[in-house]
Amino acid sequence: MRCGxxxxxxxxxxxxxxxDKTLAQLAGRPALxxxxxxxxxxxxxxxxxxxxxxxNHVAASTLCQATPLAARTVVCLGGTxxxxxxxxxxxRLSPEVxxxxxxxxxxxxxxPELLRRGIEAGAAWGAAVAVVPVSDTIKQVDASxxxxxxxDRSSLVAxxxxxxxxxxxxxxxxxxxxxxxxxxxxxAMLVERAGFPVQTFPGSPDNLKLTTEADLxxxxxLLARRRQGAWA
Numbered sequence: 001m002r003c004g005x006x007x008x009x010x011x012x013x014x015x016x017x018x019x020d021k022t023l024a025q026l027a028g029r030p031a032l033x034x035x036x037x038x039x040x041x042x043x044x045x046x047x048x049x050x051x052x053x054x055x056n057h058v059a060a061s062t063l064c065q066a067t068p069l070a071a072r073t074v075v076c077l078g079g080t081x082x083x084x085x086x087x088x089x090x091x092r093l094s095p096e097v098x099x100x101x102x103x104x105x106x107x108x109x110x111x112p113e114l115l116r117r118g119i120e121a122g123a124a125w126g127a128a129v130a131v132v133p134v135s136d137t138i139k140q141v142d143a144s145x146x147x148x149x150x151x152d153r154s155s156l157v158a159x160x161x162x163x164x165x166x167x168x169x170x171x172x173x174x175x176x177x178x179x180x181x182x183x184x185x186x187x188a189m190l191v192e193r194a195g196f197p198v199q200t201f202p203g204s205p206d207n208l209k210l211t212t213e214a215d216l217x218x219x220x221x222l223l224a225r226r227r228q229g230a231w232a
Contacts, residue, residue, distance in 0.1 A: 127191045
């Protein structure tokens, strides 16, 4: 199956106090550059679409042109919500693409191995999402903040990206989503609600998402360990 990848880089970075996490410096390079490196090392990815905001369009385009991916990359503007942005990216893939890999630019420590694992799982199952076990005890609370129940941690996982889907399933999921419903928080939610089975595959605890400025320090430390050969 011909695979195309979407990098979601159009977020507002609200909790970064005005710092665009896509372009935030990580070990001397923008976060997006590290994601592009990982994608470039996976020849199974035949096409790439990077979905950006008007604010980071020029900078992201310049990064893409400076990589070996340039000839197979399109940069396009996203929408109001993540769901709209990723859908805009899917629409820019060529008709030949049958398998769509989606990854957040805010997860710069993704590895080629994790991307390949996602492609294999998506091709085998039709829909697959990277997950890691939940280590914290999870409480369900009501509107006042009172605990309603403690969830069984053994059956809970935290979703990451990459997430990989058959293109026809993903496009059907977009059509199925009610037009006035709140936007889905990820593409797996869209596909689940459309009635398609979604399989999980092992993600990585080091595949963290940049959400606050403190995450940059953690990511830099993990990246330093990686570059020293402490982990693959």
